Amino acid sequence: MEVEFLGGAREVGRSAVLVDDALLLDYGLMTGDPPQYPTRDPEPDAVVVSHGHLDHVGAVPALLKGSRRPTIHWTPPTAELARTLARDTLKLHGNSPLCPFSAEHVARLGEVEARHGYAEPFVVSAGGREYEVTLFDAGHIPGSAHVLVDDSVGRGPAGDRTESDSGATRLLYTGDFHTDDQRLVSRTTARPDADIVVCESTYADVRHEDREAVETRWTERV
Secondary structure, three states: OOEEEEEOOOOOOOOEEEEOOOEEEOOOOEOOOOOEOOOOOOOOOEEEOOOOOHHHHOOHHHHHOOOOOOEEEEOHHHHHHHHHHHHHHHHHHOOOOOOOOOHHHHHOHHHHEEEOOOOOOEEEEEOOEEEEEEEEEOOOOOOOEEEEEEOOOOOOOHHHOOOOOOOOOEEEEOOOOOOOOOOOOOOOOOOOOOOEEEOOOOOOOOOOOOHHHHHHHHHHHO
């Protein structure tokens, strides 16, 4: 399994991870003036989106330009949030070089999407290979997911693999996640086994103040 970062590495925004030059995990934008998009324009056979925030899903409609029609896999809440964010982006930057997609591309999302629940494995075909993908609740926002990609489809159970079984790899792409309960969603409890973990680390070196204390102070000011 080969992994290429098209954004989101040593920066916050435009997350995009390309697996084997065929399976794309997220395709976001970095807000700013001007907004920034992933470092190159890939042509994946399939896309899996972790959650509906701009830095992870904001550029997805651009993948549907021309004759491109990669299947886009996500949870139902992420599908709805993606459309809302795309329409907002068009209001701000539509019909300008600052926006790489149009309303037509947003409309095409309905033609290519596949919606999935948590802990329900599904098979994705990309680059002439098959991957088993499973989404796990990431506890970040409604619909947010950890993405587990297993390229051992057709190779037998993971426990039967050997070191010589080249390419048999389980990649966990965490996306954004929370380990504490939120007002809208509960914390993540998923801990799937993986050989490789690509982990969100935006606040890895930040110690946050106790949430209840912050909420109490905020309500006192309102």
